[in-house]
Amino acid sequence: MKVCIIGSGGREYAIATQLLADNPEISLDAIPGNDAMTFATIHPEIAATDIPAIVAFCVENGIEFCVVAPDDPLVLGLVDALEDAGIACFGPRKSGAMLEGSKRFAKEFMVKHGIPTAAYAEFTDVELARDYVRKAAFPLVIKADGLALGKGVVIVQDLTQAEAVLENFMVDLKFGTSSAAVIIEEFLSGPEISVLAFCDGKTIKPMISSMDHKKIYDGDEGPNTGGMGCVAPNPVFTKEVAAEFERNIMQPTLAGLIADGLDFRGCLYFGLMLTDKGLQVIEYNARFGDPETQVVLPLLSSNLLDIFLATSAGRLAEAEVEFSARHAACVVMACEGYPENPIKGNVISYDSEVAPFLVFAGVKRNHNGELESSSGRVLNVLGFGESLSQAIDSAYQHVSQVSFAHNHYRTDIGTKAREIEAHHDL
Ligand SMILES: Nc1ncnc2c1ncn2[C@@H]1O[C@H](COP(=O)(O)OP(=O)(O)OP(=O)(O)O)[C@@H](O)[C@H]1O
Ligand SMILES: [Mg+2]
Structure with missing residues (x-):
């Protein structure tokens, strides 16, 4: 079977390796993919959002099934276009992807169907939004309506901050049309x-x-x-x-x-x-x-x-959907300076025995054939075990076997989870 996966990050690398591990007979294309995906034919020249180019590629190359992993092609209607061209897909059509693509749409859906969610108000008029925050209690959560690369949510502590965010989102259009409308939500807390x-x-x-x-x-x-x-x-x-x-x-x-x-x-x-x-x-x-x-x-x-x-x-x-009783942990190794100004372009080295635990994301091959860090989140290091602690320890053991200059990772992944688990055991 000829399968194509859309996307280039760690998520797509993980989906691809899992598909191939269980089904070694399939052939895999990745659009655009990344340079570490040696198990697939990558297409760096096609953007994940270039719907006509992706449809043309899939039709011309006899792709039978397409996995659309990232949010933006889904919201742009890539699945609609592929299915209309006769190619089956994993991923919702645009109408379903709106649950992610518009926070107003998602909130209206939840209210209509009685699904518990934070109280909110929605605004397309900045004056009305300003009036609302002037009368509200803080903290509050302001969210851009549309996709914003995970950066469209701000928790504001006072009126000055709230007015600045509203200006930035709705007047300066920090995220383009994505932030022309906002929702303002009640602040919730909890794990x-x-x-x-x-x-x-x-x-x-x-x-x-x-x-x-x-x-x-x-x-x-x-x-x-x-x-x-x-x-x-x-x-x-x-x-x-x-x-x-x-x-x-x-x-x-x-x-x-x-x-x-x-x-x-x-x-x-x-x-x-x-x-x-x-x-x-x-x-x-x-x-x-x-x-x-x-x-x-x-x-x-x-x-x-x-x-x-x-x-x-x-x-x-x-379909059978079963999980093992094991535990897994993942530590993201990023570039120093991520998310604002990642320092890129450093060669990645690792012990060969750790390779099965590495999931590559922001990497490029240089002229010597070596992998280099090429965007914010570079690779993911995995660990598994019979307990949460074993999985975490194993992931950090694997991290110690990977190096590149100017890397940054958190040293406390799973710490909070371990504390919660210990509390349950009391
Ligand atoms: N009402 C709220 N009260 C408190 N914290 C919140 C609230 N809404 C969002 N947050 C915090 O902000 C984070 C991001 O919010 P949300 O998931 O809505 O944004 P997003 O940009 O769509 O995220 P993602 O990139 O994961 O899709 C949440 O994981 C949570 O930590
Ligand atoms: Mg989201």
Whole structure:
């Protein structure tokens, strides 16, 4: 079977290696892919958002199945265009991807279908938004409506900050049309949980939970990033919390998708927070998370390609989705200076025995054939074990076997999870 994956990061590398491990007979193209993907034919000349070029490539090359992993091509309607050209896909059509592509759309969906989420107001008029924050209590959360590379959410502590963010988003259009509209949300607190789920529009099957670490520095300090590390499963997601999730969030979401005719076929990502008012939805994403995918998929014991094909064809009810009882940890090695000014272009070296635990993302091959750091998040280092502690220790052991100049990684991935787990054991 000829399969094509869209994207170039660690998430796509992890999906690709998992597909090939279970199905060595498939041939794989990656658009654009990255230079470490030696197992695929990469196409750096085609952008992940160039819909006509991707459709033309897939048609001309007899691609039978396409996995669309990143948010922007999904929101631009790549799956609609590919399916209209007769190519089956894993990933929602534009109508379903709006759950990620517009936070207003997602909030309206949640309110309509009774799904617990922070109270909010939405604004397209900056004057009305200013009036609202002048009368509000702080902290507040201001979110750009559209996609903003994970940087469109700001927690503001006072009126001065709130007015500055509104100016920046709605008047200066920091994220273009994505921030022309905003939502202003009640501030919630509590531990966060990511749950990915396969959904074919009629059936939904959750994967194991995970815990992301979004801040750049240890102790959750500094600015938000795309994600600096992950552990799975997430110890906050106990059996009781999982039951609450299924009852109050997952099933009502599926019922809402069906009622609204969204026919969502792909990976639905639930960003959750366990607050003192119970589990709340912070956000939906319409795709696999990065780096959640890197810890969740290796624990999947079922065949990923079979699940993708079943999801695409609306046969998910028949597909086996089973996970092992092991634990996984992922430490993201980034460039020093990420997210603002990453220092790139340094050669990466590692012990050969650690290669199976490395997932490459922001890398380029130089003229000597060596891999160099080429964008913010460079590679992900994995560890596995029978316990959370074993997985974390193993991941850091592997990190010590990788080096490149001007790297930065967090040294406390999983620390909070370990503390929560220890607390459960008391
Ligand atoms: N109402 C809230 N109260 C407190 N913190 C919040 C709230 N909403 C969002 N956050 C924090 O901001 C982070 C990012 O928010 P959100 O997930 O909505 O943005 P995003 O840019 O779509 O993220 P991603 O890049 O993961 O898709 C959350 O993980 C959470 O830590
Ligand atoms: Mg999001």
